[in-house]
Amino acid sequence: MTATPWLSLLLGGVLSCQIPAAHAQLSGALLDQLESALNNGDTSALADLVASSDEIGGSELENRYSQLRRQFPDSQWSLAAGQDLADGRNTLNVSVVGNGSQDGRDFRLQASQILAVRSDGLTLGSQEVLKEESIVRSGERDLAVSVLAPDTVLTGQRYDLDVLMDDPLTDATLAGGLTELTEADLLQEESPEIELGALNAGGIFKTIQAPYQAGRQAWAALLLHPEGTVSISRTVRVVNRL
Numbered sequence: 001m002t003a004t005p006w007l008s009l010l011l012g013g014v015l016s017c018q019i020p021a022a023h024a025q026l027s028g029a030l031l032d033q034l035e036s037a038l039n040n041g042d043t044s045a046l047a048d049l050v051a052s053s054d055e056i057g058g059s060e061l062e063n064r065y066s067q068l069r070r071q072f073p074d075s076q077w078s079l080a081a082g083q084d085l086a087d088g089r090n091t092l093n094v095s096v097v098g099n100g101s102q103d104g105r106d107f108r109l110q111a112s113q114i115l116a117v118r119s120d121g122l123t124l125g126s127q128e129v130l131k132e133e134s135i136v137r138s139g140e141r142d143l144a145v146s147v148l149a150p151d152t153v154l155t156g157q158r159y160d161l162d163v164l165m166d167d168p169l170t171d172a173t174l175a176g177g178l179t180e181l182t183e184a185d186l187l188q189e190e191s192p193e194i195e196l197g198a199l200n201a202g203g204i205f206k207t208i209q210a211p212y213q214a215g216r217q218a219w220a221a222l223l224l225h226p227e228g229t230v231s232i233s234r235t236v237r238v239v240n241r242l
Contacts (some may be wrong), residue, residue: 001016009024009055009092012065017039023232024120025081025084025090025119026081026090026092026117027119027121029083030049030119030122030123030124031079031080031092033045033049034046034049034050034079034124035051035077035078035079035087038065038077038079039075039076043062043065043066043163046062046065048123048233049123049124050123050124051120051121051123060122063217068098069230070206071098071100071102071107072098072099072100072107072109073098073099073100074098075096075097075098075109076077076096076098077094077095077096077098078094078095078096079092079093080092080093080095082114082173082220085116087127089116089117089128090114090116090117090118091114091115091116091117091130092114092117092124093112093113094112094115095110095112096109096110096111096116097109097111100172100197106138106205107136107137107138108125108137108138108142108192108230109134109135109136110134110135110136110137110152110167111127111132111133111135112131112134113130113131113132113134113135114129114130114131114132115129115238116128116129116130116228119162121219127239128237129216129235130151130152130237131151131235131237132233132234132235133147133233133234133235134232134233135230135231135232135234136146136226136230136231136232137229137230137231138228138229139225139227139228139229140227141227141228142228143165143167143223143225143227143230144165144166144167145163145164145165145166145223145230145232146162146163146164146166147161147162147163147221147232147234148160148161148162148163148164149161149219149234149236149238150236151160151236151237151241152236152237152239152242153210153217153237154210154238154239154240154241154242155210155211155212155213155214155238155239155240156209156210156211156212157209157210158207158209158210158237159197159207159208159210160206160207160208161178161204161205161207161208161219161234161236162203162205162206162207163176163178163204163221163223163232164202164204165202165203165223165225168202169202171227172226172227173198173226174198174199174200174202174203174223174225175196175197175198175199175223175224176196176197176199176203176204176221176222176223176224177194177195177196177197177204177221177222178194178204178206178219178220178221179186179192179193179195179219179221180217180218180219180220181218181219181220181227181233185218186218192220194220194222196222196223196224199223203223204221204223206230210236210238214225214239214240215238215239216235216237216238217235217236217238218233218234218235218236218238219233219234219235219236220233221233221234
């Protein structure tokens with residue numbers, strides 16, 4: 001579990017299926033019901049509240065959700081409606097925190113998403129993930145890190161992705177690495193292999209070229225510090241025009 005960057009995508013898996021376009025606003029009652037179902041492990045209620053699509057069926061959503069709850073049994077979700085978009089879609093802010101253990105090591109999850117969604121008033125579906133990030137920490141303390149990257153880039157655009165330790169390293173030795181995740185990696189939901197090296201500058205600094213096709217570009221980073229380990233995932237949205 002030292003590098004499980006797809007955990008934030010599991011969050012999206014629960015909420016990312018599509019429903020037909022509708023103009024109903026996100027109601028507080030719907031969000032309260034969905035938040036309660038997520039936090040209480042009520043997969044039956046989730047199936048009723050989240051519309052399934054052809055790409056992601058209800059059983060797969062339940063499997064992804066159950067897998068996350070197995071790894072982080074005390075996971076707690078928070079949902080809040082955000083500002084509406086110009087095209088009429090609502091935005092939904094989603095965050096989840098949780099604790100888990102594996103092979104005698106404790107892990108702490110912190111993940112967030114901003115989703116563009118449509119609702120028919122009774123069920124929820126997502127048209128698009130606008131932003132997502134997850135951090136899994138282990139070790140003596142929660143090491144503070146910053147992930148600096150744009151949320152959205154144009155197709156073919158070059159951009160910087162930096163992963164930095166917030167506190168000075170002093171005499172500590174930092175190692176780490178960064179790898180791009182393919183769609184197959186995301187679907188397999190397995191920890192990727194990341195080539196590690198010494199990070200004398202206190203972080204990872206990479207200039208990236210976005211693909212020439214709209215979609216998303218997902219990255220996984222791993223930092224190893226004497227006082228702890230930090231596993232990070234970050235997704236960048238790729239569009240034809242801003």
